[in-house]
Amino acid sequence: SSELTQDPAVSVALGQTVRITCQGDSLRSYYASWYQQKPGQAPVLVIYGKNKRPSGIPDRFSGSSSGNTASLTITGAQAEDEADYYCNSRDSSGNHVVFGGGTKLTVL
Amino acid sequence: QVQLQQWGAGLLKPSETLSLTCAVYGGSFSGYYWSWIRQPPGKGLEWIGEINHSGSTNYNPSLKSRVTTSVDTSKNQFSLKLSSVTAADTAVYYCARLRREHNWNYDYYYGMDVWGQGTTVTVSS
Numbered sequence: 029s030s031e032l033t034q035d036p037a038v039s040v041a042l043g044q045t046v047r048i049t050c051q052g053d054s055l056r057s058y059y060a061s062w063y064q065q066k067p068g069q070a071p072v073l074v075i076y077g078k079n080k081r082p083s084g085i086p087d088r089f090s091g092s093s094s095g096n097t098a099s100l101t102i103t104g105a106q107a108e109d110e111a112d113y114y115c116n117s118r119d120s121s122g123n124h125v126v127f128g129g130g131t132k133l134t135v136l
Numbered sequence: 137q138v139q140l141q142q143w144g145a146g147l148l149k150p151s152e153t154l155s156l157t158c159a160v161y162g163g164s165f166s167g168y169y170w171s172w173i174r175q176p177p178g179k180g181l182e183w184i185g186e187i188n189h190s191g192s193t194n195y196n197p198s199l200k201s202r203v204t205t206s207v208d209t210s211k212n213q214f215s216l217k218l219s220s221v222t223a224a225d226t227a228v229y230y231c232a233r234l235r236r237e238h239n240w241n242y243d244y245y246y247g248m249d250v251w252g253q254g255t256t257v258t259v260s261s
Contacts, residue, residue, distance in 0.1 A: 122243050
């Protein structure tokens with residue numbers, strides 16, 4: 029399968045915890061990567077591999093996976109976390125890269 | 137600190153060929169895949185294709201017939217060509233460094249950790 033499915037929109041109260049999910053058959057074979065994109069900016073990698081954060085990414089961002097579902101969790105969401113979030117992996121063949129449709133996170 | 141700088145024509149007419157180049161500064165060119173991604177206005181990210189330092193490529197099946205990528209290892213640059221463009225190809229185009237470790241026995245994907253600044257490409261008559 030070459031599809032990754034995300035909820036279009038999620039909201040969270042300031043300081044609370046939010047989970048953004050991504051479903052796809054290829055996630056049984058590959059870790060998901062997660063990207064944060066703010067308006068007018070290039071995406072930024074926030075989680076990759078088995079819950080790894082690139083340098084400079086706050087530790088309130090974490091990743092997990094179970095079966096065909098990957099999750100990005102933001103523990104103690106901040107106003108600056110309001111953005112679009114995309115999951116990404118390879119397809120089941122391994123020959124192609126796929127993105128989820130994106131989740132718009134609103135911090136209330 | 138690795139940086140990607142990209143450039144290319146921003147306004148094209150239908151049927152023309154889109155051409156973009158991305159230069160890698162401050163890091164190794166070998167050992168990575170180099171990828172192209174695009175984002176139509178108001179829409180999500182779409183992977184176009186990838187190429188490694190030795191020229192091995194993979195392309196999005198929906199674009200494969202129109203896409204060509206190449207590398208110039210002497211300049212640490214890689215390029216994208218997309219032929220026969222239409223209005224549907226109007227998008228912001230990004231280059232990115234992709235990390236993947238794979239052989240016959242395993243395949244680990246680590247995502248795209250460095251991105252170019254993006255190039256807005258508009259196709260209009």
